Amino acid sequence: MKRFPYIPHTEEDIKEMMKVIGINDIKELYKDIPELFDGELNIPESKSEIEVKRELLELSKRTTNLENYAMFRGAGIYKHYVPSAVYQLSTKRNFLTAYTPYQAEVSQGTLQALYEFQTAICEITGMEVANSSMYDGGTAVAEAILMASRVNRKHKALVAKSIHPEYIEVSKTYTESQNIEIELIDYDEKTGKINLEDLKSKIDENTSSVVISYPNFFGIIENIKQIKEILPEKVLLIVNAYPIALGLLEAPGNLGADIVVGEGQSLGNYMSFGGPTFGFFASKQKYIRQMPGRIIGETIDADGKRGFVMVLQTREQHIRRARATSNICSNHALMAVIASVYLSIIGREGLKEIAYQNYQKAHYLAKKLIESEKFDPVFEGEFFNEFVIKPRFDLEVFNKKLLEEKYIGPLNLGKFFEDKKNYALFCSTELNTKEEIDYLISKVGEIDEIDF
């Protein structure tokens, strides 16, 4: 009999157990199943740990590990510094190998960690309540649109064209079948901010929510307050925020946001090829019963001692079934806890300092690039750590050159915008040194301008 490291049964065990059950052959356990598949699966035979490791190492070598690369690309996933303690603490095995806290008394670790996560999210977003995570930023936006519609029973969402293009796609997929219409709002070509006139003209009786990003996909900081002032009282303002920026920018909750969501990857999570990451989700308290997802609350135990449990479960699928606020069951709890550990480590001072450095590095980079006279400015609006400029040369050639030097250049916006081919979306974080930035600028000098 072949042995497997994760299966403990010896031949003796199997014999004894079959005897207890009263069978002579394992096949008898399957005798009620129609004999439809009788062959062997067309997948490889089992391998040893050494062989599997070799195979995975080989695959990883053919995938560019950015650990030692200078990174100037963001667009939704960011390379920020992850302090050593973050991963070591948050991936402890009693966190990693536990499930949803169905038995609260032996899940206080999970529950308290997620309660602390909710607290931290409320703090940075300026909102009153938060859930314990969504799948990612895109699904958080989509679920926020659905939630707004449950709150005001209206069926049109006005979504800024300047939010992450994939978030718009996700939102369309999520809402179409629920008869919610998505209409896109233009951005101002001059500032890169949402076009307020276009927004005003599209608001009507049926408008449920307005969705903006803060900063937006072009890195530009939207004026939440101005936008909120335009909206009729019943229309909910959904802000998709980049949490690192909230160390510098006013909390959306203080500027009139009704629901604040976002991608949490930059809070101590690795890039992981785009997943798993997690979405955060916060709102005003009065909307709590329409909120999707798991929510943790504080309570007391039989001795009066503080403890934590899942609350408001009557909103959820396992109780409400087809009438639940969402179908979410497994969320991204581990990623949320990673973020919580990260935010505890950096603290309020760290978040402020990181945000400040991101701003400064990106502005230094932008200034130098424009000074090189090889780029034209694109938007006038203020930006945080990401910005769009237009090279006078072929961006792909430049990026190839950079890559040879272990630099990842900007994203070509042509990937998402027909009218923005060869526009560069640059990003800079606390991890970029002045030396790196200066070197990147020196490389610009080596590229010949071309006519388009």
Added chain:
Amino acid sequence: MKLIFEKDKSGRTAFSLPKLDVPETKIELEEELLRKKEPSLPQVHELEIVRHYNELERKNHSVDSGFYPLGSCTMKYNPMLNEEMANLFNNIHPYLEEEHIQGALELMYNLQKYLGEITGMDAVTLQPAAGAHGELTGMLIVRKYIEDNGYTNKTKVILPDSAHGTNPASAKMAGFDVVEVKSGPDGRVDLEEFKKVMDDSVAAIMLTNPNTLGLFEKDILEMAKLAHEHNALLYYDGANLNAIMGKVRPGDMGFDIVHLNLHKTFSTPHGMGGPGSGPVGVKEKLKDYLPKPIVDINEEGKYYLNYNIPKSIGRLRTFYGNFSVMVRAYTYILMMGKEGLKFASEMAVLNANYLRKKLEKEFKIAYNEICKHEFIIDGTFLKEYGVKTLDFAKRLLDYGIHPPTIYFPLIVHEAMMIEPTETESKEELDHFIDVMHKILEEAKTNPEILKEAPVNTPVRRLNETVANKQLKLRG
């Protein structure tokens, strides 16, 4: 225990940054958009944080700390190797050029292929982030398919009353009306009842097989035939695939769409409630509806992200799915191989039936016959001693065992759903059997012990009413 926020002391820090090395630019931003008040994140030193999370970790039961027979959730062992392999891919950005992510794409391509083979499906997407997310994906595929075929009258999705709550919720999210079909006295979908609800207005039927009672739907071929005669699609909730790998494939039973839970069957950790991963497989005729992108290979043998899926339902999440969960599942499949996966299923079923047999004398087993990977104790008999299933479960905690799933599926009153999985040894099962009998004895002689339980846990029984009435959702 204090919250980390309550350990705050200004002047402390667990963090450091290099000094800003670029010339400073004045921040030019409308005054109202500048943060006035810092968020109250804690200022603590590193050792404090380390002790804080150590203490939290000690307050969790996990697969690594002890038996966790949580039915329907498949809490099998999560191999150490999986974690190490996943970490190889931490520092990869999703928008790198394709030539720099060939290894990652090859892994995804192979995983798509293996999962297709295991389920008997023709094409697989790895995009969904969890089982329920896979269900939504599948239901949206159904929707697009019926639209394309002009089936304007198809508005309903049928599912059994034993179904997981995510099934009706997902069908509803995709815009369908949900119709529950009753289970018969044998715990299976009642074929006669099924025939009654089956007509041309049905878009899809959602089933898990073996079902949530751990029983195989013996009429599956008949149901599939009926469904297809009415042009309805058959959807397979793969949460229970751990019972049948290499034995029978959903695709061969007549299912058109499946979702899998990599965090169940394929040994990736549940992470306190996620991340999971819920790949979806479909039959050839539905291939063009999958979310985009999908990973493909071209003539030169280069892997690429294929966005050219004309009828695609669209995108279900940003980027390509929970890649590092995929790495774990892939690692597991390579370790186990075809014979290992089949053996895992056999041992999962053997374990469940061994427990069932050993417990049947003293406990009432709902549907007591050969089961698959899980079975259910009907706890109503405990009433006789003045205790409930909940009390029994709480007492298990005192013995260091995570209780089975309780009060699910809804069709068994006072249900206790036991799924040992293949990774538990006979010794561990025997210990569990002993404890079950001991607690039953306690219920008979001193039920107060159960009602008072737990006493050996970090906190005693928690007051849910207070928690829900006086909502306190943040520190």
